[in-house]
Amino acid sequence: xxHDLILRVIAKYLFPVIALFAFYVLFHGEYGPGxxxxxxxxxxxxxIFYALVFGMETTEKVLPLKVLRVLASSGVxxxxxxGVATLLMGGNFLDYGLxxxxxxxxxxxxxxxxxxxVGITVSAVMLIIFYTFAxxxxxWEDHHD
Amino acid sequence: MILVEIISWIxxxxxxxxxxxxxxxxxxxxxxYSRLHAVGITDTLCASLFLIGLVMQTGMSIASIKLCLIFIxxxxxxxxxxxxxxxxxFLGGLKPQLDKDDD
Numbered sequence: 143x144x145h146d147l148i149l150r151v152i153a154k155y156l157f158p159v160i161a162l163f164a165f166y167v168l169f170h171g172e173y174g175p176g177x178x179x180x181x182x183x184x185x186x187x188x189x190i191f192y193a194l195v196f197g198m199e200t201t202e203k204v205l206p207l208k209v210l211r212v213l214a215s216s217g218v219x220x221x222x223x224x225g226v227a228t229l230l231m232g233g234n235f236l237d238y239g240l241x242x243x244x245x246x247x248x249x250x251x252x253x254x255x256x257x258x259x260v261g262i263t264v265s266a267v268m269l270i271i272f273y274t275f276a277x278x279x280x281x282w283e284d285h286h287d
Numbered sequence: 288m289i290l291v292e293i294i295s296w297i298x299x300x301x302x303x304x305x306x307x308x309x310x311x312x313x314x315x316x317x318x319x320y321s322r323l324h325a326v327g328i329t330d331t332l333c334a335s336l337f338l339i340g341l342v343m344q345t346g347m348s349i350a351s352i353k354l355c356l357i358f359i360x361x362x363x364x365x366x367x368x369x370x371x372x373x374x375x376x377f378l379g380g381l382k383p384q385l386d387k388d389d390d
Contacts, residue, residue, distance in 0.1 A: 145374055152367040159360060 146195070153195040160188035168261050172250065178257035182264025189265075190272050198276050207273055210266045217263030224255050295343030302336030305329045318384035319376055327369030334361045 168181035193201040225236040232240065238252025239245040312325025338358040345351045 145378060146371075148367060149371050149374075152363055156360075156364060 149195055153191060157188055157192055160191065161185060164188065164261075164265075168257060169254070171257050172253055178260030179264050181257070182261040182266075183268060185261065186265040186268035186272070189269055193272070193276065198273075202273070205269065207270070210270050210273070214263050214266035214270065217259040217261075217266065220259035221256060221263075224252060224259070228252075291343050295340040298336045298340035298343065302333045302340065305333040305336065309333065319381060320373065320383045323369060323373055323376075327366070327373075330369075331361065331365040334358075334365065 164181045164185035167176035167184060168178060171177035171181070189201065189205060192204070224238075224241075228237040228240050229235055236252070236256070238249040238256075240248060241252050242248035306329065309326045309329030312329070313322045316322045316325055335358060338354050338361070342351045342354045342358075345354065
């Protein structure tokens, strides 16, 4: 089992770099190219890479499917909750300017919350799709249990 | 600084020529291992030379630091991906194509 030693060592050091780049793309989204969707995909790519190198059992120990389901729904809930919060504060749906006292700061905070929730949902859903495909039982293995 | 400009363009043109050489190699070589050999070697150096040239173009700024980070990432990930491909092909039982006169 020594044949994948190089890949394992490099993957161990590459995983935090990919995850950090995902957060860079996420929190840089209002100045430059990027945003929640791209950041979510990059973050899920980091976990898919981890799963490809270290196997599905290890990855499911790190990030169980239950946690992913909670994350996926909590992202949508945060997105909609921000909209409802601005509605309750007397504005339109997703009217970020009302979130803080100054309009510009409120809009910046609002877009960051929205991008963060989009990123969480996208990465969780991408990983759920990947888990579903990776754990699919092969047709010829059905007889054994 | 005209000298830095000239050196940076030498780096960029050398990187571009290496990229073209790798492309010709992946097109012309006969089997998987020699194609991987051609592109795996030139690809790392091609990207590295490009990045060094671009760092010289940008000078000291936040962009050159980002380019250096990309350089470090490419420096580790590109040979690893070549190694993983060759390793997977070898474990999968793909034999290198030897001289045609042998068989």
